[in-house]
Amino acid sequence: MDVIIRPVTVSDSESLTTIYNYYIKETTSSFESESITVDMMKERIEEITKSYPYFVAETSEKEIIGYCHAKPFGKTIGYQYSVEVTVYLKPNAKQQGVGTRLYEALERQLKSQGIKTMIASVTAENKESVLFHQKKGYEQAAYLKNIGFKFDRWLDVIWLQKIFS
Template sequence: MNRKNLRIRMAVPEDAGTLLKIYEPYVKNTCITFEYQVPSVEEFTQRIRETLKKYPYLIAEQNGEILGYAYASPFKGRPAYDWAVETTVYLKVNVRGNGIGRQLYTALEDILRRQNITNANACITYPNPESIGFHEKMGYRTVGHFTKCGYKGGHWLDVVWMEKFLQEHSDKPEAVIPVGELHLQDMP
């Protein structure tokens, strides 16, 4: 796959139907996500809207075809956690392994740094050597392993948490800037 024409842009709520088609096989056929039911388009649209209030929700597309997406969400709901996020990436199954996830995560991390985010965290079903290997290549390290904490597909599943520091931890961190307040014209 030629990545030269790959364009990364911010999602809009109208992308929900297409993004849901990418997500659906992960819900139905894997334990990668712990959702049991595929969300409705309306629910997925609302998820995008909620995310964009504060965080980036990025899409990778080539020649008008959406190939994948990545976004950040709150790590926890308390104000002291504002500088930490959970990162997520999903690709069309047939385009995995072509560097698209790397480009999405790189763009996501760049925006998060501009927002003053310091910690990126990924929650990964275990075992999942593809995702763990991807995150390791992106500079994440395993910081936690939770045993049999999820149940899907007829069996108990572990999760690992991986973490990456996106920038230095200041003694007086600057406030997190909502993504809508950034000037993103120079987004890759």
């Protein structure tokens, strides 16, 4: 698949909202329960990009098929070198190397910013994402039982961690 990875712009908000709302409505990948608006996505992009990288994957036809970003892992100064990372792809863009390319761009930028630790918070039942992160060098750091609740059931979450040397 011919894809370019580039920094996000606010004009990408509508495409990103569509991708993310699929995961809100159809999966346990996000613990949000209500769809977000384009304006909400714009606000999130503006807030995150003040300090952290945010990338999109765009086809040669200018279709955005995925995105990833980092955000603070904790709110206090002691966590300044740690981030939580997130990646979302259109379902038909999975298993084609798009997530890998997004994460490669994200990791390059995070390393240049002095980040030492990345954490991915993944629903335990999302085996595809757990395996993806493990293939990228993430190791399980924590297994949190019954920490989330969605679709009328309790969910476990795995924290996967990658430490830059």
